[in-house]
Amino acid sequence: DTAVSQTPKYLVTQMGNDKSIKCEQNLGHDTMYWYKQDSKKFLKIMFSYNNKELIINETVPNRFSPKSPDKAHLNLHINSLELGDSAVYFCASSQRSAGELFFGEGSRLTVL
């Protein structure tokens, strides 16, 4: 059973387009996250949700809009894609604060 799953795994799109990435966890965790990993492998937190409520928004451009329909799902929609958005986006979840993060497989976004 996959603990944290995200789709799609790969996205290739043109500048200016809009795209979405979906994430689901079956671990029963209350907190979910989106991290961005750039080409230099740096992992930077973007958003965190606890029980469907946004608790962290790390000065991410408002072209990025997360949505959590329930505590098992956290989706990421990106408008007007730019070249600099190319990265691997990881979804993660944790049972509690200051606890292990369980990452999804990542979604590699390439903007041309």
Place this chain on the structure above:
Amino acid sequence: GENVEQHPSTLSVQEGDSAVIKCTYSDSASNYFPWYKQELGKRPQLIIDIRSNVGEKKDQRIAVTLNKTAKHFSLHITETQPEDSAVYFCAVWDGYNKLIFGAGTRLAVHP
């Protein structure tokens, strides 16, 4: 806010040698310090963690040490094997609501 620095950025060792990666942090309120391993093309996975009330923790060939006074913690891998080759990330829980990662160390273990 919290600042996490990780050194070295790359590390090359011979199989069987030990490897040490060090991280420093800035906020004394931080209280949870995990280490993640990311193999090529894979997701990061937790390999060991330590909390601020403990100075050292071991799990087989890996160990983490924490010096709260100096605000640094280190990952120690003994008897390295080729399958230890990966990018290793330290992370710091900022004491409030987020985990901040170091920039990563690319470890290469040569047979």
